[in-house]
Amino acid sequence: MPTVQVTRRESFNAAHRLHNPKKSDEWNRATFGKCNSPNYHGHNYVLEVTVEGTPDPDTGYVIDLAYLKQLMHEHVIDRVDHRNLNTDVTFLQGILPSTENFAVAIWQELAPRIEGGRLVKVRLQETEKNSVEYYGA
Numbered sequence: 459m460p461t462v463q464v465t466r467r468e469s470f471n472a473a474h475r476l477h478n479p480k481k482s483d484e485w486n487r488a489t490f491g492k493c494n495s496p497n498y499h500g501h502n503y504v505l506e507v508t509v510e511g512t513p514d515p516d517t518g519y520v521i522d523l524a525y526l527k528q529l530m531h532e533h534v535i536d537r538v539d540h541r542n543l544n545t546d547v548t549f550l551q552g553i554l555p556s557t558e559n560f561a562v563a564i565w566q567e568l569a570p571r572i573e574g575g576r577l578v579k580v581r582l583q584e585t586e587k588n589s590v591e592y593y594g595a
């Protein structure tokens with residue numbers, strides 16, 4: 459049986475600040491630069507979620523992309539869009555909201571909820587030039 463990967467892409471925007479409260483202000487400024495600005499800054503994020511599986515014989519789908527879209531909205535997008543990632547998002551509580559940590563947290567929200575295929579990749583783009591990929595390791 460063929461194994462196929464399918465991807466859904468969604469976008470949202472959110473504010474954050476990179477700041478490690480266990481470190482000094484000086485360390486934070488030196489490490490994170492502008493991303494440590496006290497009053498937060500925003501990004502236009504692009505989230506791509508890839509699911510792998512065998513096409514269903516009746517539908518030809520690995521996963522219904524409308525269903526994947528709904529999962530992404532319910533468990534991620536609707537909870538982060540137009541929010542402050544440091545203060546407003548329960549699944550990021552206590553997590554430094556770097557793109558890396560954010561991608562891992564998104565994986566943890568989605569992986570147990572996906573039926574019909576298995577989550578194989580979360581790609582999160584923070585800017586045109588910066589993105590991360592997480593494969594669940």
Ligand code: NI
Binds near residue numbers: 493499501
């Ligand atoms: Ni940033």
